Amino acid sequence: MIAHLPVLQVIVPLMAAPICLLLKRAQLVWLFSLITSGLAFLISILLLQQVMATGVISYELGGWQAPWGIEYRIDKLNAFLLLIISAISTIVLFAAQTSIEKEIPKSKHTLFYVLYLLSLTGMLGIVATGDAFNVFVFLEISSLSAYALIALGKDRRALWAAYQYLIMGTIGATFILIGIGLMYQMTGTLNMVDLSQRLPEVAQTRTVFAAFGFVIVGVCLKLALFPLHLWLPNSYAYAPSIVTAFFAATATKVAVYLLIRFTFSVFGVSFSFTTIPLQTLFMALGLVGIFVASTAAIYQKNIKLLFAYSSIAQIGYMIVGFSMATVTGLTATLLHMFNHALMKSAIFLALAAIVYRLGNVQLSSFHGLGRQMPLTMAAIVIGGLSLIGVPLTVGFVSKWYLLMAIIEQGWWPVAVLILLGSLLAVIYVWRIVEVAYFKEPLANQTPVKEAPLFFLIPIWILIIANIYFGIDTRLSVQVAQSAAMTLFGVTP
Amino acid sequence: MLMGLFNNWIVVVLMMIGLYIVIAHGNLIKKIVGLAIFQTSVFIFYISLAKIDGGTAPILSDNYTLYSNPLPHVLILTAIVVGIATTALGLALVVRIKEAYDSIEEEDIQRQDNLPQDNQVQDSQLLTKNETENKA
């Protein structure tokens, strides 16, 4: 059984999805999905342990040796991501049934869980595989289920957001397909390791440059890098709240993973960063993204939109770390993937709880909420502190590593910009805190109770994780650093 | 030499027409059509790189020795299915959008979304057709 873990990681949620369709009662489906996700989480822990101990795991699907067959290849980078995705999925699912009671019509509940599991499957599949075309297939599984999940939102703008995401996402996926085709044409293989060995021979051809371009642009569409981020705010804001909690923490991380995987493991560090001015370009785009998105966040009245823009800014931080092309820089990016997942899922779960009680997330409804829903608001405050990067929270850890990486290279102006970005985050978090704690409830507002336990438990698990991993950073830093070093070819 | 590349260029032009339709046109269905053209031309690209002069379809038979490359065929079969899945989902969204906004032109929808209504009213009172049907 142990030998089959890599494929089980993806198969368990995959097979669970159609089984959900066959089960009838919604409560049963929820429990079943929760157990499935929990199993996936367990498997990811085992995989991570194994990889940290013995190194890369390779699994041949169909018993055919790569590159004639498809290979699943688990190294430290994707084991880390598998852990993040399955952990968030399980924690979020805990609150799912309660949340969708008020946001999705009862007849669609079973379909919701099927789509959720399919989305989980897609993401796990993208991360676990070592074959480029397989990435495309599972990318589409995760994307299609995402479009449908977003469109289940109550507001009609969810439909429009889902449509825009579909159009942009499909263009991105098709670009990736073009890139894979060009790479295949010049090397004859689809296996990532094989590609990395064969590409250097043809690396100077224009076709390979074009291939690189298409793959990178396609992936950047999916990760919402400025200026290709236009689909994200509306999709996150109008999707059912629990869907946002899941996606905000996972979907873009998977795209960042793809970026890292293709630049480091397939095309190689020297090609990606020296032959092509990727470094300057991505640093610039990352920084612009941070500022534009943070500023946009300050002006939002819809709190979900506010945090959606905040997510785009956080991705900007990850891209800056990536563009440094150093071990510390990459460590910072990987750390931030983990930390941001913890932060954002906590915040969006809290928002989901607020939607459950209040029915909307307009800033004007937050008046006096600090007293009416103390635990939920406290969660948002701590999450916000994490976003800013206050010491003792995980947000601080990633920012610290990022600053270290920048200072290592001596790029002081960039460091200053990063700190300015944090200041902007202070502004938009303060707006919420001010309204929730220092203003009295408006006359026409009905008082509300604290959120139900089903929300509070997962939210606080995540918040405590935020603080725990902010203080005891050994686990996350060790894995991130180790993964970064492997990618650079440095033996730890 | 030019003839060898000519085939590729035609494909590129097709792709660009498809892409252009997706971005430039405001009608939602036209956009999906553009997407379909874009994807189909990518398929044509893959298939043309599989062809070997003098080869035949990759089905083993005693009469032939030279076969065209089967791997791109497999990839494109998968890609076609993915394409139809996307088209179907996209069209389903268009149907729902038409019901909710009574139009499928991008500018109409954006205009309706930006109307200076009280945002609070929009959030709590706007229900999609599904819910009203289920309640009725």
Next chain:
Amino acid sequence: MVTAVAIVRMKDLFAVVMLLGLYGLLSASFFVAMDAVDVAFTEAAVGAGISTLLMLVVITMTGRREKAKRHKPLLALFIVIITGGLLIYGTLDMPYFGSADAPNHNHVAPRYINDSMKEIGIPNIVTSVLASYRAFDTFGEVVVIFTAGIGVLALLSVTRRPEDDDDIASHNDSMHERHLVIRIVAKMLIPFILLFALYVQFHGDFGPGGGFQAGVIFAAAIILYAMLFGLSAARKAINQAFVQLIAAIGVLLYGCVGIVSMLNGGDFFDYNVLASDPVAGQHLGILLIEWGVGCTVAAVMIIIFFNFAGRREMQQHSGDKSTQNQESP
């Protein structure tokens, strides 16, 4: 290419959709010329057939004409020129069309061509690669189509009340009485189409065909029946819950083959361990998964069509009811 340009300029969506169908058919013939017979088959069925059909159904619900103003052509041109430029730049170093010593022909592919008879034992190499060497990709593809089916269900399904059903049924009956000739011809054809679907399903090892194409053809027969005899009659013949069950079972069947392989000591989807003789195991594995594919594809196509058409029926029906209410005093 002429069709593509024409699509850009036309405003009548009906014409656009027809042209798209034509484009699909032309692509399919191109594929045949390129020796890609399986692909041609699938493209013809899916791209020219199902796509066109779905779009037509949607147009009946959303309107035929496109609005005159075309907004942001400049941005579109800008993006298109950059992308196109990058692509053409990329083609300059490509191997020439049709050349036999292009890198992609000499690495992975030769084993498929030379060894597949020995390792798997079926003539259609595309099926060998699709169903065995790269079976996991095909599994993913089945899941993709399953996801689309669920997505369409989630978006478009309507709960029908029994009174509505009877209303619609009688409405349909009266409409269809007029098309007597077509109905009779169809009734004779449909069994043949179904039989052809089964033939394609089984013959995929030896000639172009296999699970996808068979599934689509099977669905086409059912859809034909529904179009001519009314959705309600079709629903009575093929129950919605049953179809969803079949869709799920197809995916599960495919996956179970993999699981059985694991239990027998091999890797996931290693067919060699399914039977005492590896080649027999391959045949068995391929047969089973192609069935899984055929089931899910057929079921999902039916689900998609029924949901689109069903939504349209409900729209018309509620439209009729409101005019009725307005007319009666």
